[in-house]
Amino acid sequence: MSPMEEKHPSFLAHHFVDTEQQFSAGRLGMWLFLGQEVLFFGGLFMAYAATRYLYPETMLAGHEFLDKTMGSINTVVLITSSLTMGLAVRAAQTSKQKPLIMNLTLTIALGCVFLLIKYFEYSHKFEAGFLPGKFYTGQGIEGIPHIFFGIYFVMTGLHGLHVLVGIGVLTWILSRAMKGEFKSEYYTPVENIGLYWHFVDIVWIFLFPLFYLVK
Amino acid sequence: MSLNTKKHNAHHVMPFKTHFTVFSALLIMTALTIYVSYLNLGEYSIYPAMTIAIIMAFLVAYFFMHLKYDVRFHAIVFFASIFFLAVFMGLTLTDIMTRGEVIPAQGNLVLHDDLAFSENKSVSQLLSPQQTQGTEPAPLAQHHESSSLDLQKGESGYKRHCATCHVLDTKLIGPPIREIAQIYKGNPKGIHDWVRNPGKKRKDYTQMPPIAPSTLNDADLMAIANYMLQIGGAGN
Numbered sequence: 001m002s003p004m005e006e007k008h009p010s011f012l013a014h015h016f017v018d019t020e021q022q023f024s025a026g027r028l029g030m031w032l033f034l035g036q037e038v039l040f041f042g043g044l045f046m047a048y049a050a051t052r053y054l055y056p057e058t059m060l061a062g063h064e065f066l067d068k069t070m071g072s073i074n075t076v077v078l079i080t081s082s083l084t085m086g087l088a089v090r091a092a093q094t095s096k097q098k099p100l101i102m103n104l105t106l107t108i109a110l111g112c113v114f115l116l117i118k119y120f121e122y123s124h125k126f127e128a129g130f131l132p133g134k135f136y137t138g139q140g141i142e143g144i145p146h147i148f149f150g151i152y153f154v155m156t157g158l159h160g161l162h163v164l165v166g167i168g169v170l171t172w173i174l175s176r177a178m179k180g181e182f183k184s185e186y187y188t189p190v191e192n193i194g195l196y197w198h199f200v201d202i203v204w205i206f207l208f209p210l211f212y213l214v215k
Numbered sequence: 216m217s218l219n220t221k222k223h224n225a226h227h228v229m230p231f232k233t234h235f236t237v238f239s240a241l242l243i244m245t246a247l248t249i250y251v252s253y254l255n256l257g258e259y260s261i262y263p264a265m266t267i268a269i270i271m272a273f274l275v276a277y278f279f280m281h282l283k284y285d286v287r288f289h290a291i292v293f294f295a296s297i298f299f300l301a302v303f304m305g306l307t308l309t310d311i312m313t314r315g316e317v318i319p320a321q322g323n324l325v326l327h328d329d330l331a332f333s334e335n336k337s338v339s340q341l342l343s344p345q346q347t348q349g350t351e352p353a354p355l356a357q358h359h360e361s362s363s364l365d366l367q368k369g370e371s372g373y374k375r376h377c378a379t380c381h382v383l384d385t386k387l388i389g390p391p392i393r394e395i396a397q398i399y400k401g402n403p404k405g406i407h408d409w410v411r412n413p414g415k416k417r418k419d420y421t422q423m424p425p426i427a428p429s430t431l432n433d434a435d436l437m438a439i440a441n442y443m444l445q446i447g448g449a450g451n
Contacts, residue, residue: 083238198276
């Protein structure tokens with residue numbers, strides 16, 4: 001690299017003093033966003049808690065209709081995708097192009113598997129008439145099943161939307177990676193999407209037991 | 216300039232071993248939480264499930280999200296947001312978990328004035344006989360014809376749908392249950408009809424919103440009506 005390039009590499013944006021500051025700012029921005037996401041999902045977890053406290057019989061009955069096997073598989077899928085995501089970041093940190101591409105691709109693939117399983121789960125529910133709110137036409141659950149499924153679909157649906165957006169961004173990062181943009185001097189975007197993806201995994205780590213496992 | 220101390224270096228490359236160890240731990244704990252869910256712990260099943268979930272989330276945050284190696288401020292941001300979430304949930308639950316448990320002798324001006332005016336009367340004479348404990352009225356199942364199961368259903372339905380506005384002896388947002396029981400003595404259907412389509416009888420009360428059958432079906436509503444008549448002293 002020319003002396004000029006060393007001071008101003010192409011990936012350094014002009015409003016930053018040096019690459020370290022850019023890296024720090026990027027990460028802080030992502031953490032602040034994740035802080036907001038905690039509260040964003042937190043509001044929904046509060047709705048779950050209130051409904052669970054006031055209508056335990058509905059929660060118990062409704063939960064029987066959720067497919068524990070599919071939920072468990074999805075948990076393993078997401079945890080594995082967190083592993084591949086971490087390995088992708090590591091590959092970028094060590095400027096190893098092939099593992100970077102491979103792990104990004106695996107993460108995207110696992111994300112798609114998660115959504116596919118969700119699609120099967122949801123279509124079973126729609127067939128049985130287990131729909132949210134006023135669309136509910138199911139049978140066999142006492143209390144307020146339309147509210148239960150309202151909360152179920154909003155929470156898992158919103159989470160699924162986050163997975164979908166993550167897949168979209170990961171695809172973009174993958175295409176940039178294939179052009180050779182990422183190396184140990186600059187891997188901020190990979191790091192940041194990694195943080196986002198791990199967070200989405202954490203939300204599922206709570207969603208899964210609360211809906212599928214707990215009575 | 217840059218935060219590159221050895222301790223808090225986000226450029227720290229996590230060894231493969233750490234990645235795979237954490238991954239294995241997460242898989243094992245997933246298996247564990249699924250196993251525990253088959254143990255039939257009933258209402259207690261949430262405790263082990265949440266404990267395991269919190270440990271798993273911590274592992275993801277501490278290792279996969281590099282909080283172990285990173286600038287401490289990022290951990291502060293993350294845990295601060297969790298703290299505020301806890302405040303939000305905790306305070307909201309103090310409302311939800313105490314519905315129907317308004318203690319008339321605490322914090323109500325009307326009863327306070329009564330007590331102040333007749334201070335030589337004992338509190339137990341002023342309050343209803345059932346309320347010497349100061350909490351919700353004791354179930355009167357053994358004295359009346361309604362089955363105890365119906366009364367329990369009525370009581371829990373009352374807590375859920377009515378207790379925020381109506382308590383036994385005190386005006387809250389709505390009239391006290393004792394009054395309601397006097398008005399609808401022997402006529403639970405009257406209470407039912409009012410709930411479905413509340414009129415506006417009095418100036419000093421706000422308009423009661425109707426409660427639709429989709430929120431509270433007829434059977435449960437009648438159970439609540441009967442419960443109110445019982446505790447209001449106007450039973451069958």
